[in-house]
Amino acid sequence: MPDEKLRRLVAMRDCDRILSGVRPKTMRDRLADLEAGGDLDGWPDFYGDGPVEALEARVADLLGTQAAVFFPTGTMAQQVAVRYGADRTGVAAAALHPLGHQEVHERHAYAELTGLRGIASTDRPRNPTAADIAALAEPVSTVVFELPLRDAGFVLPGWDELVDAVKATRAIGARVHFDGARIWESTSHLGRSLREVASLADSVYVSFYKSIEGISGAVLAGTEDLARYARAWRHRYGGTLFQQWPAILIAMAGLDRELPRLPEYVRHARTIAESLAELPGAKVFPQPPHTHQFRLWLPHSADALNAAVLTVAERDRVWFAGNWQDATVPGWAMTEITVAAEALQWTPTDVADTATRLLAELP
Incomplete structure (x- = not known):
């Protein structure tokens, strides 16, 4: 795994709060999902x-x-x-x-x-x-x-x-x-x-x-x-x-845990989208989101935004949104926002506060 990707995974995993995405899991973390997905004493x-x-x-x-x-x-x-x-x-x-x-x-x-x-x-x-x-x-x-x-x-x-x-x-x-x-x-x-x-x-x-x-x-x-x-x-x-039982049991656990919560994620995505749309120069699409995922554009380069997100994550233990990519319009970058369990506690004030920290790191 490239060092930079590993650094991002570690930083996101160690954050106290995550706005966009799902907290990365190690292979040991995944063992708990196996336990939740079925009877491990049964036959594969x-x-x-x-x-x-x-x-x-x-x-x-x-x-x-x-x-x-x-x-x-x-x-x-x-x-x-x-x-x-x-x-x-x-x-x-x-x-x-x-x-x-x-x-x-x-x-x-x-x-x-x-x-x-x-x-x-x-x-x-x-x-x-x-x-x-x-x-x-x-x-x-x-x-x-x-x-x-x-x-x-x-x-x-x-x-x-x-x-x-x-x-x-x-x-x-x-x-x-x-x-x-x-x-x-x-x-x-x-x-x-x-x-x-x-x-x-x-x-x-x-x-x-x-x-x-x-x-x-x-x-x-x-x-x-x-x-x-x-x-x-x-x-x-x-x-x-x-044999594919690890994938099967973790899928079963996901159907138990995540499927019932998806409507809640979709509802909260609308709140998060409204807050992000108020950032300086921000563009959100679609507005309101159709699912718990949507796109966000900011008038900065992808390299600058990815570096700023990592800085804030490692310093403040707060993850904003990663994987920024330069857009077709010069000077703009886009990322996909995923509102999941970690984001449910975020208020508009939380979004604005973290965004302020992020924007302060940009050139």
Whole structure:
């Protein structure tokens, strides 16, 4: 691990208060999550049985689907979802957002490994609308909706807009797939339960390490037919590991601990966003946030902000927000704010006080 990254992890871990993000955990810290996730005196999984099947059943029940299949990575699960659509419809093209995870963060695995073509579902920084789908110039097997669309600022459609887009997808004979890595926290903005949201889709992918604070793993949920197909292709892709019980038990612990608290995080994110928007030159998007994550811009360089955050953390034991990146507009930097358990005690006064300390360190 690079020395600078290790320094940031140690500084954040040792802070008394954290505004954005989740306190880093050592491997020993993670052992407590294993204890909380299940009976450690029970038998581990062997090639996907036991604890793996228990987690699959739990997620299928949460989403209201017929079945669910555990994958070691979301990238693998997403490939299987779009491959299934192409195989079942005979159309080797899928409608994907240019800012979606499959285009930006998976090295175009759907094309390189499955031979599918990606068709842009829209060129706007939001999920496709019914009009966008109706205007597609060629047939597609699947339309992918990323809920929320992370690289557009964790943005979500309204419920009625999403329902209309799903109807438009059915009208062109395509399947609906939800890239739901962060679907857990999307229910507040959509105003519907997890089951109601998932019921719109033919398949849903969820992640365990993003909002649930697991260590790895994902589930692809849908029909029994999809599950049989997914298990076969999981094996072919090398995803049927001998044992995965640590990831399974920590995911179980996260579902117990974090899932019920996500609506509270979303509500408090609105308070934090309002406070951050009052900083000199600050820009917050979306305002109010759609989930417990949103974007913050400040008129300073990323290097200066990252250095200032580290200085304040090591001196005052208070973590503001890290991982600043220079924006496309010169002189500005952007970071993603994540409001989780550590931030719930922060008041607008706390935000302003810490920001004052941070800005005092900037050149």
